[in-house]
Amino acid sequence: MRIKTRSFDLATSLCCGQAFGWTREGEWFYGFVGGRPVAVRQHRSFIEWKGRAAAKDVARYFRLDDDMPAVVSAVGSDAFMREAAGHAQGLRLLRQDPWECSVSFICSAYANIPRIGKMLDNLRRKYGKRSAVDGVELFSFPSPKQLARAPAAELKKCGLGYRAAYVKGFAQAVAGGGLDFAELRRLPYAEAKEILLRHKGVGEKVADCILLFSLDRLEAFPVDVWIKRIMLRHYGKGIRRLAGGRKPSERIVREFAQAKFGKHAGYAQEFMYAARKRVC
DNA sequence: TTGGCACCTGGCCG
DNA sequence: ACGGCCAGGTGCC
Numbered sequence A: 001m002r003i004k005t006r007s008f009d010l011a012t013s014l015c016c017g018q019a020f021g022w023t024r025e026g027e028w029f030y031g032f033v034g035g036r037p038v039a040v041r042q043h044r045s046f047i048e049w050k051g052r053a054a055a056k057d058v059a060r061y062f063r064l065d066d067d068m069p070a071v072v073s074a075v076g077s078d079a080f081m082r083e084a085a086g087h088a089q090g091l092r093l094l095r096q097d098p099w100e101c102s103v104s105f106i107c108s109a110y111a112n113i114p115r116i117g118k119m120l121d122n123l124r125r126k127y128g129k130r131s132a133v134d135g136v137e138l139f140s141f142p143s144p145k146q147l148a149r150a151p152a153a154e155l156k157k158c159g160l161g162y163r164a165a166y167v168k169g170f171a172q173a174v175a176g177g178g179l180d181f182a183e184l185r186r187l188p189y190a191e192a193k194e195i196l197l198r199h200k201g202v203g204e205k206v207a208d209c210i211l212l213f214s215l216d217r218l219e220a221f222p223v224d225v226w227i228k229r230i231m232l233r234h235y236g237k238g239i240r241r242l243a244g245g246r247k248p249s250e251r252i253v254r255e256f257a258q259a260k261f262g263k264h265a266g267y268a269q270e271f272m273y274a275a276r277k278r279v280c
Numbered sequence B: 001t002t003g004g005c006a007c008c009t010g011g012c013c014g
Numbered sequence C: 001a002c003g004g005c006c007a008g009g010t011g012c013c
Helices: A010-014 A055-061 A068-075 A079-087 A098-107 A113-127 A144-149 A152-160 A163-175 A181-186 A189-196 A204-214 A225-243 A250-274
Strands: A002-004 A023-025 A028-033 A036-043 A046-050 A130-133 A136-139
Touching (some): A002 A055, A028 A055, A028 A136, A036 A055, A068 A250, A098 A163, A098 A181, A113 A136, A113 A144, A113 A152, A144 A163, A181 A189, A204 A250
Antiparallel strands (some): A002 A046, A023 A028, A028 A036, A036 A046, A130 A136
């Protein structure tokens, strides 16, 4: 099956660090869309895939509903951001599953990218269901129930370390109905974030990642060490003014960015991150 | 509200 | 080889 696209680049979107579940073999990417195992590739302006995923789920996952020229013009109010967006051509945010996205970023704390990928892969292999597409073996992401009942020591052995307790607690909240993603999706940014922050292992940055990558809150602006560095380099003057002489905190950087880039601030963050080696 | 420190663990560096 | 250092943050004081 295939879908025609515009302003879309599959590899850029899948490899910019927002999702961890994809493995690449040549031009094909293997992973899950809408719970279904798929192999996806880009051919000219088409997204092409093998597997039983529905076209509407593919379009939804890759956010083909976003109007990219409008997004770029909304966030590109200065030369630096326009240049960053230019180097990140075709990058889309992905609309990920909130549960998997939450666990992914809870695991991201104080780890590096290869290690985060390893932790999540270990969880899939230990608790997920095995399937295959095109002869390639794939494991689904474990359900909240599965991780809720897994012994913390077992999660630790997947390489989660001290994050095991956070993941287990979060899984119990989701499995037990104490956290409802469908409800979060309906709430405004600040209210949804406040609820996420109640859970151990979810701080400001992780909450913003969950909101941006899975709950359609495009005004979320996750501030990690990279983004903070880039923001201070290019907007240091304005940020320090907002900080009122104090050392700029992550919160100040985020508030500055949200005020400057507006309701699509999250895209500005992704453009900067993707272009960091080129222009930052 | 802000600032500072410890943290599981695996991969990299010297 | 093998010990020290650091990593996409968070909890806690």
